Every structure is written in C-alpha cells, then in structure tokens.
Amino acid sequence: MKVHTGMNDEIDIYQDLKMRLISNGFEHGAKVRAEELRKVYGCSASAVREVLFRLAAVGLVDFQEQKGFRVPMRSPQKLIELTHVRVLLEAEGTAMSIRNGGVDWEARLTAAHHKLSHIEKRIHATDDPSGLIEIWFASEKEFHETLISACGSETLKQMHSRVYAQFRQQLMVADRNFEFISQNIRHHADILEAALSGDEQLTREKIHDHLKRHLTGKTMGD
Amino acid sequence: MKVHTGMNDEIDIYQDLKMRLISNGFEHGAKVRAEELRKVYGCSASAVREVLFRLAAVGLVDFQEQKGFRVPMRSPQKLIELTHVRVLLEAEGTAMSIRNGGVDWEARLTAAHHKLSHIEKRIHATDDPSGLIEIWFASEKEFHETLISACGSETLKQMHSRVYAQFRQQLMVADRNFEFISQNIRHHADILEAALSGDEQLTREKIHDHLKRHLTGKTMGD
DNA sequence: ATTTTTAAAAAATTCGAGATTCTTGCGATA
DNA sequence: TATCGCAAGAATCTCGAATTTTTTAAAAAT
Numbered sequence: 001m002k003v004h005t006g007m008n009d010e011i012d013i014y015q016d017l018k019m020r021l022i023s024n025g026f027e028h029g030a031k032v033r034a035e036e037l038r039k040v041y042g043c044s045a046s047a048v049r050e051v052l053f054r055l056a057a058v059g060l061v062d063f064q065e066q067k068g069f070r071v072p073m074r075s076p077q078k079l080i081e082l083t084h085v086r087v088l089l090e091a092e093g094t095a096m097s098i099r100n101g102g103v104d105w106e107a108r109l110t111a112a113h114h115k116l117s118h119i120e121k122r123i124h125a126t127d128d129p130s131g132l133i134e135i136w137f138a139s140e141k142e143f144h145e146t147l148i149s150a151c152g153s154e155t156l157k158q159m160h161s162r163v164y165a166q167f168r169q170q171l172m173v174a175d176r177n178f179e180f181i182s183q184n185i186r187h188h189a190d191i192l193e194a195a196l197s198g199d200e201q202l203t204r205e206k207i208h209d210h211l212k213r214h215l216t217g218k219t220m221g222d
Numbered sequence: 223m224k225v226h227t228g229m230n231d232e233i234d235i236y237q238d239l240k241m242r243l244i245s246n247g248f249e250h251g252a253k254v255r256a257e258e259l260r261k262v263y264g265c266s267a268s269a270v271r272e273v274l275f276r277l278a279a280v281g282l283v284d285f286q287e288q289k290g291f292r293v294p295m296r297s298p299q300k301l302i303e304l305t306h307v308r309v310l311l312e313a314e315g316t317a318m319s320i321r322n323g324g325v326d327w328e329a330r331l332t333a334a335h336h337k338l339s340h341i342e343k344r345i346h347a348t349d350d351p352s353g354l355i356e357i358w359f360a361s362e363k364e365f366h367e368t369l370i371s372a373c374g375s376e377t378l379k380q381m382h383s384r385v386y387a388q389f390r391q392q393l394m395v396a397d398r399n400f401e402f403i404s405q406n407i408r409h410h411a412d413i414l415e416a417a418l419s420g421d422e423q424l425t426r427e428k429i430h431d432h433l434k435r436h437l438t439g440k441t442m443g444d
Numbered sequence: 445a446t447t448t449t450t451a452a453a454a455a456a457t458t459c460g461a462g463a464t465t466c467t468t469g470c471g472a473t474a
Numbered sequence: 475t476a477t478c479g480c481a482a483g484a485a486t487c488t489c490g491a492a493t494t495t496t497t498t499a500a501a502a503a504t
Binding site for chain 1: 276
C-alpha cells in the first residue's frame with residue numbers, strides 16, 4: 001500500500017502547473033523558474049524543468065535557449081489567431097461527428113450539454129459565481145470536446161486540445177461578472193440543437209457565432 | 223577563437239535528430255534511447271532527453287511516462303488524418319494569404335514555385351533521382367510554407383509546420399521511382415496559377431486535389 | 445502445461461553539484 | 475554626461491551517479 005507522503009509525483013506537478021498556467025495563476029510574461037518551483041513541489045530543479053518542457057510542447061509556456069521559461073504574453077492578436085484555428089478545427093470535427101457519431105454520440109452530447117446548462121443556469125441565478133467557475137470551466141471544456149469526440153481523428157482532437165488550452169490561457173478569468181453567461185446559454189443550446197438536427201452547415205455557423213466575439217480584437221472578457 | 227572539437231551543440235542534435243526522424247532514419251515503432259544517442263552525440267543522456275522532449279512537442283516522437291520515447295508507428299489511418307488536417311490548415315492559410323499577401327507574397331510564391339519546378343523537371347528527366355531527393359524535399363516544403371506565409375497568423379503557421387513534419391514522417395521515402403513527379407508538376411503549377419488569379423475557392427480545391435490521394439488509405443508512396 | 449512468484453537485468457528518471465552563459469551594476473574612459 | 479568594458483552575482487544548462495520503475499527470465503506452484 002502506498003503511503004501519502006505529501007510529496008507529489010511528476011504527473012501531479014504537470015497537472016498542477018498546467019492548471020495554474022491555464023487559470024492564470026501566473027502573471028503573463030513572468031518568468032517561470034524551475035529553481036523556485038522546486039521548493040513548492042519538493043523535488044529537484046531538473047524534474048520541474050522536464051515538466052516545463054512538456055508544457056512548452058503544448059504551448060502553455062514559452063521556452064528560449066539559455067533564457068529559460070516564460071508565461072506567454074497575452075495579446076488580442078494571439079487570441080484572434082487561436083480563436084480562428086479553434087473554430088476551424090472544432091467546426092470540422094463536429095461536422096465529422098455528425099456524420100460518424102450516431103446515437104451514442106448524440107446521447108453523450110446531450111448529457112454534456114445538460115450538465116453545462118445546469119451550471120450556467122446556476123451561475124446566471126447567483127450573485128457570486130466565483131465558486132462555480134472551476135466547474136463551469138470543466139463543463140464547457142467537456143461539451144466542446146464532446147462535440148468533436150466522434151470525428152474519428154485522434155490527430156484533430158489532439159490539435160484541438162492544444163489550441164483550446166492556449167485559448168483558455170489567453171482569456172482573463174479574474175473577477176468578472178459573467179455577463180456573457182445568458183448569451184452563452186443560448187449559444188450552447190443552439191449548437192446542440194443544430195448538431196442533433198444533423199445540419200452540418202448550420203452547426204458550423206453556430207460554433208462560429210459562439211466564438212466570433214473573440215475574433216474582433218475587442219473582447220478579452222471570457 | 224573557437225576550436226572545432228567535434229562535439230555538437232544541442233541545436234545541432236535537435237536538427238540532426240529531426241532529420242533522421244522525418245527521413246525515416248529510424249525504424250517505425252522503435253525505441254529511441256537517450257542513453258544510446260548519448261554516445262553518438264558525445265553528451266549526457268539528459269541533454270538528449272531534453273531534445274527528445276522538444277521533438278515530442280512537434281509529434282515526431284511519442285513520449286510515455288516511465289516508458290521513454292518511441293518513433294511513431296506508421297499507419298494509413300494516421301496519414302489520412304494528418305493529410306486531412308494539413309489540407310484544412312493549408313487551404314485556409316493560403317486563402318488568407320491571397321487576401322492579405324499582396325504583390326510581395328505573389329513574388330515570393332512565384333520564386334518558390336520556380337525553384338520547385340526546376341527540381342521536379344530535373345527529377346522527371348533523370349533515371350536516378352536519389353541525389354535530388356533532399357533538395358526536392360526542401361523545395362516542396364518551402365513552396366507549401368510560402369503558400370501560407372502571408373496568412374498573418376503565427377499560430378496557424380506553427381500548427382501547419384507540425385502537421386507537415388508528421389505528414390512527412392508518415393511517408394515512405396526509400397527507393398521509389400518518383401512516378402508521381404509529373405503529376406506533382408501539374409499540381410503545383412495549378413496551385414500557383416489559382417493563387418495568383420486570386421480565386422480563393424479554386425485554390426482551396428487545387429490544394430485538396432494535390433493531396434487527396436493520401437486521403438484514400440491506399441497510398442504510402444510519397 | 446499454464447499461471448504465478450521471485451529475482452536479476454535493463455531502462456527510465458531524478459538528483460545536486462559543477463560548468464556555462466546571461467544579467468546587472470559599478471567604474472573607467474571619452 | 476554618455477558610452478563602454480569589466481567583474482560579481484544570478485540564472486540556466488550539463489553531467490554522471492544514484493534511485494526508482496519496468497522489463498525480462500527463470501523457478502515455483504497450480
């Protein structure tokens with residue numbers, strides 16, 4: 001039997017750092033020093049270094065020879081680019097899912113939407129949604145991943161996963177009032193409806209509509 | 223003054239390994255042991271390990287926790303998936319280049335095509351094109367990268383670069399007779415012509431036509 | 445004969461110290 | 475006063491040994 005020592009495995013370090021990076025637990029543009037994180041995780045600098053390399057692979061930290069690691073800067077331009085590629089992949093993947101998915105996929109999509117919708121209504125109803133943000137993040141991710149889950153292309157899914165993570169990282173998540181939430185409820189319902197109707201083109205449009213406010217360069221609010 | 227010691231910098235290791243991986247210098251599915259490559263490059267295993275992590279970022283090696291690195295297996299399915307995503311990104315990027323590129327881009331594209339066309343004609347004319355393969359690879363890459371070079375999205379270009387490398391890795395390059403070359407000459411010319419005409423939709427189709435034989439699951443020959 | 449256990453070998457990972465490279469601040473020179 | 479050079483300090487990178495995990499092989503048990 002394994003004893004819980006308080007030390008963390010590398011996977012935990014990876015997941016923990018990934019979460020911190022995506023949920024803006026670091027200042028954008030700040031250095032990420034392996035030597036400092038070493039103390040936090042109770043391991044050597046090399047171990048952290050490796051994890052950082054793996055995170056750089058996903059694009060969540062930037063790596064530069066002899067300069068170490070940095071949290072990517074936030075920029076309207078980058079958000080636009082990521083949104084653009086995300087829509088491209090997500091619309092294509094969803095269209096493929098519609099063709100290949102069948103009842104099983106429709107069931108999973110409905111389930112994912114049900115959960116997401118539930119959270120969003122709770123957020124919409126309350127004054128202080130801060131405690132629900134984490135759950136909402138997870139549900140949103142699951143819904144959008146379910147959309148493309150039956151596309152049949154691991155390559156496309158991996159690609160989407162990377163873009164999605166970087167997209168998230170570019171958004172500001174701190175102290176916002178979730179004004180967009182009622183709009184989002186509508187969007188997600190529209191996407192679900194279009195997908196279940198089997199109308200590929202309509203679904204593509206709904207996905208595009210859902211994300212198009214991030215293509216203007218004006219919004220950094222979610 | 224620096225003395226040439228025969229030791230290689232990490233960047234050299236990276237480039238060298240990348241080339242070996244793309245040009246099928248390893249057996250597919252084979253393990254890539256840092257401990258073995260250490261001797262080849264005259265450095266420690268950790269240094270190689272880091273390089274391998276960076277290559278795993280591009281998808282040229284697979285990494286698994288506690289299992290080390292492996293050359294990705296070749297499979298018709300994977301080639302189809304990579305081709306699909308590649309067409310998606312390349313068609314989109316080229317369409318954007320057509321909109322944003324201007325004369326400068328057209329000039330660069332014409333130049334890239336000129337070089338590529340030159341090589342392809344030489345290959346078409348000779349009996350033993352083996353000495354020209356490397357140059358052809360580089361020219362083909364440059365042409366396709368030039369297509370999307372004016373798209374204005376670093377994100378899209380990076381994504382494409384990854385997919386392109388993996389796509390290449392999936393192809394068999396050994397001892398083939400370049401029967402496809404005359405077909406390719408036509409394809410590349412068609413793409414150039416469509417792009418210069420400013421017809422986005424036509425260009426998308428020509429790019430798709432160029433790569434569609436890899437979408438059938440029957441071709442592994444280039 | 446097949447499965448399970450156990451032990452040895454091999455491989456992958458971690459570690460901390462030493463080497464290298466970059467950054468910073470002070471002083472010399474123009 | 476501004477620019478350049480230099481040195482001290484800090485950060486990054488490299489290394490080979492030590493540790494942990496996986497794999498292999500042989501022996502024991504069913």
